[in-house]
Amino acid sequence: MAKGYKAAAREMLASQPEVRASVTKATLHFHANRERAYGEVDAESWRDWAATVKRHLLSRLDHYLLLAEEKLSGNGVEVHWAENAADAQQILSRLVKRHDVKKVVKGKSMLSEELEVNSLLQRLGVEVFETDLGEYIIQLAEEPPSHIVGPAIHKSLDDIRALFAKRLGTARDASPEELAAAARRVLREAFLSADMGISGGNFVVAESGTLVLVENEGNIRLTTSAPRVHVALVGIEKLLPRTRDLEVFLQLLARAATGQKLGIFTSLISGPRRPDESDGPEVMHVIFVDNGRSSVLADDEMQEALSCIRCGACLNACPVYRQTGGHAYGQVYSGPIGIVLTPGLKDPALAAELGYACSLCTACADVCPVRIPLPKQILAWRRRAAESGAGGPLEKWLFDGYANIVSKPRFYRMSAKMLRAFKGLTSAPWLPVIGAWASGHGGLEPSPKSFHQIWEEELANE
Amino acid sequence: MRVAFFVTCLADQFFAEAAADAVRLLRSLDIEVVFPRGQTCCGQPAYNAGHWDAARKMALHTQQVFEGYDYVVLPSGSCTTMVRAYTPGLFAGDKPHYTAALDLAERTYELSEFLVKVLNVEDLGDGLRGLKVAYHHGCHVSRELGIKSEPVGLLEAAGAEIVPWQADNECCGFGGVFSVKNVPVSLAMADHKLDTLPEVDVLTSADGACLMHMGGHAKKRGLDIKVRHLASLLWEARNG
Numbered sequence: 239m240a241k242g243y244k245a246a247a248r249e250m251l252a253s254q255p256e257v258r259a260s261v262t263k264a265t266l267h268f269h270a271n272r273e274r275a276y277g278e279v280d281a282e283s284w285r286d287w288a289a290t291v292k293r294h295l296l297s298r299l300d301h302y303l304l305l306a307e308e309k310l311s312g313n314g315v316e317v318h319w320a321e322n323a324a325d326a327q328q329i330l331s332r333l334v335k336r337h338d339v340k341k342v343v344k345g346k347s348m349l350s351e352e353l354e355v356n357s358l359l360q361r362l363g364v365e366v367f368e369t370d371l372g373e374y375i376i377q378l379a380e381e382p383p384s385h386i387v388g389p390a391i392h393k394s395l396d397d398i399r400a401l402f403a404k405r406l407g408t409a410r411d412a413s414p415e416e417l418a419a420a421a422r423r424v425l426r427e428a429f430l431s432a433d434m435g436i437s438g439g440n441f442v443v444a445e446s447g448t449l450v451l452v453e454n455e456g457n458i459r460l461t462t463s464a465p466r467v468h469v470a471l472v473g474i475e476k477l478l479p480r481t482r483d484l485e486v487f488l489q490l491l492a493r494a495a496t497g498q499k500l501g502i503f504t505s506l507i508s509g510p511r512r513p514d515e516s517d518g519p520e521v522m523h524v525i526f527v528d529n530g531r532s533s534v535l536a537d538d539e540m541q542e543a544l545s546c547i548r549c550g551a552c553l554n555a556c557p558v559y560r561q562t563g564g565h566a567y568g569q570v571y572s573g574p575i576g577i578v579l580t581p582g583l584k585d586p587a588l589a590a591e592l593g594y595a596c597s598l599c600t601a602c603a604d605v606c607p608v609r610i611p612l613p614k615q616i617l618a619w620r621r622r623a624a625e626s627g628a629g630g631p632l633e634k635w636l637f638d639g640y641a642n643i644v645s646k647p648r649f650y651r652m653s654a655k656m657l658r659a660f661k662g663l664t665s666a667p668w669l670p671v672i673g674a675w676a677s678g679h680g681g682l683e684p685s686p687k688s689f690h691q692i693w694e695e696e697l698a699n700e
Numbered sequence: 701m702r703v704a705f706f707v708t709c710l711a712d713q714f715f716a717e718a719a720a721d722a723v724r725l726l727r728s729l730d731i732e733v734v735f736p737r738g739q740t741c742c743g744q745p746a747y748n749a750g751h752w753d754a755a756r757k758m759a760l761h762t763q764q765v766f767e768g769y770d771y772v773v774l775p776s777g778s779c780t781t782m783v784r785a786y787t788p789g790l791f792a793g794d795k796p797h798y799t800a801a802l803d804l805a806e807r808t809y810e811l812s813e814f815l816v817k818v819l820n821v822e823d824l825g826d827g828l829r830g831l832k833v834a835y836h837h838g839c840h841v842s843r844e845l846g847i848k849s850e851p852v853g854l855l856e857a858a859g860a861e862i863v864p865w866q867a868d869n870e871c872c873g874f875g876g877v878f879s880v881k882n883v884p885v886s887l888a889m890a891d892h893k894l895d896t897l898p899e900v901d902v903l904t905s906a907d908g909a910c911l912m913h914m915g916g917h918a919k920k921r922g923l924d925i926k927v928r929h930l931a932s933l934l935w936e937a938r939n940g
Contacts, residue, residue, distance in 0.1 A: 597875025599839035620750030641754035644740040674880040679916025685716035
């Protein structure tokens with residue numbers, strides 16, 4: 239985390255070029271699937287509608303949170319509130335003690351990454367198993383997720399073969415099926431012996447107090463039903479007002495994320511096991527976590543980002559993300575949504591580097607299922623960074639100087655002449671900006687005559 | 701019909717001949733082209749870098765220079781997008797300048813768009829017969845303004861073959877300040893464009909900056925890729 243994006247991205251491209259290949263291949267695949275899946279329905283109307291529902295939710299968040307608490311409690315769920323990561327950790331620690339937990343299975347949850355749940359549990363002496371195959375892979379590799387939906391997107395098949403051979407004793411040339419079977423053997427055992435299952439939450443329906451989870455592997459269903467205790471970590475923005483909102487949101491999420499019509503498994507959980515039921519946990523907890531979300535909500539320019547349903551479509555569409563994957567950003571959330579959310583959730587100063595990890599191509603805005611104006615928000619972070627002087631005095635001096643030249647046409651035309659008179663300088667490696675450009679392109683090559691000159695000499699008289 | 705030509709600072713310095721071709725093309729279509737000499741830069745570099753005070757200053761200058769012309773035509777997709785889609789937002793809360801920005805936005809067109817949408821020209825001639833072309837869709841002009849079929853249609857009508865390119869609408873990695881702030885990532889993006897580029901005679905685009913980025917990097921890599929600005933090809937379509 240200490241290293242900024244710029245240095246991390248540079249290092250990653252130099253030392254792990256294979257990550258670029260893996261991430262590019264996977265994201266282009268997801269991206270093409272999403273495009274096809276959007277094309278099968280009236281995606282534009284769905285996106286408008288979903289955006290409207292989420293904006294409404296955010297405008298009445300206090301109301302819906304209290305409603306959700308009331309309904310969840312009525313369903314026999316214990317509801318907890320965590321203002322920040324420390325609160326959430328404390329609540330989770332108490333629950334581990336109270337329920338005498340020795341082993342935990344986890345469903346995929348980005349919020350649990352924010353809260354650093356795994357290291358907390360390890361400190362408490364609890365054994366933790368990530369049960370999403372991708373998450374399990376990176377847990378074995380001792381790495382953070384590289385993508386919201388595909389945490390191991392940066393790993394090639396060969397990477398995983400080597401990792402599993404070392405950690406699970408599989409053959410060096412194991413097939414993907416054999417690798418999955420090896421993980422399955424470990425995880426089945428864990429599901430059956432775990433005391434607690436920890437999940438995230440894709441949605442919580444406020445009017446009914448229903449926790450909704452979407453997945454493709456069945457591991458979340460096992461995580462939330464096999465162990466005797468289920469704890470769901472839910473960001474306060476993850477609510478939906480009504481059950482019927484799920485009709486569009488479940489389909490839109492799946493289409494945006496992977497191009498599927500629906501997730502393979504959708505679980506609607508309305509409380510712990512009832513007396514007449516044979517399965518399910520004895521106790522169920524929902525921990526609602528703020529952890530910076532209230533400050534994002536209070537920020538007019540950024541609050542729409544809380545509509546995010548964590549589909550990862552903006553990462554898949556992002557050509558900048560594609561070059562390095564998520565690790566270069568050094569944060570839990572990467573790609574366009576990570577650039578927008580992270581400074582708001584954690585520290586505005588982070589925008590000084592993250593804000594510029596973007597070529598402003600605006601491809602993300604085209605795909606976001608809830609129409610978050612990501613490029614506009616990234617620009618707003620840049621504006622704030624520039625206003626706070628984060629780019630340094632030289633950058634400000636250059637832009638102010640340029641603005642001064644440009645608003646005085648005579649100066650502008652004079653500098654055009656200088657560009658040609660001092661041609662040697664157009665590839666000088668020691669010059670700011672010009673040197674950086676020349677390193678990848680060679681020196682600047684101005685036209686022999688500027689257009690102004692061509693106009694004066696030829697075109698004006700024709 | 702009278703058109704004010706906004707060459708844009710980048711084309712003025714680096715694609716001056718292509719910009720001259722744009723003027724020749726417009727004149728050949730019986731358009732009176734004027735060139736307000738006070739013009740400089742639309743302010744996009746500062747805007748994208750977050751330096752909005754500097755951007756406002758440049759945008760104001762541009763507003764004054766182009767006041768009163770019926771049409772303003774640019775041989776640059778992203779500068780057109782700056783004037784049309786971004787500049788008004790710089791003047792939020794400043795009604796007179798906001799209104800002036802909207803007014804200028806309404807009169808401003810990218811060259812190929814102007815030909816197709818205002819002049820209703822769909823066929824310039826067949827000067828590009830047999831030329832195999834890769835067309836790079838600049839991000840801003842294609843996504844923010846939706847200008848995609850106009851340049852491609854004009855090239856095809858002139859006999860050029862637009863060779864399918866899987867990455868034709870992907871960002872080339874230029875991105876203004878991005879190309880100097882995050883050099884390795886910016887170049888890796890250009891590599892993806894160049895590595896997927898099909899066999900063509902020429903790579904073109906409505907955006908000179910993208911061409912400088914891809915062309916410069918191709919040269920640095922020792923690749924033999926010929927880069928030409930859309931304005932030059934369109935003039936050749938008519939004149940070739």
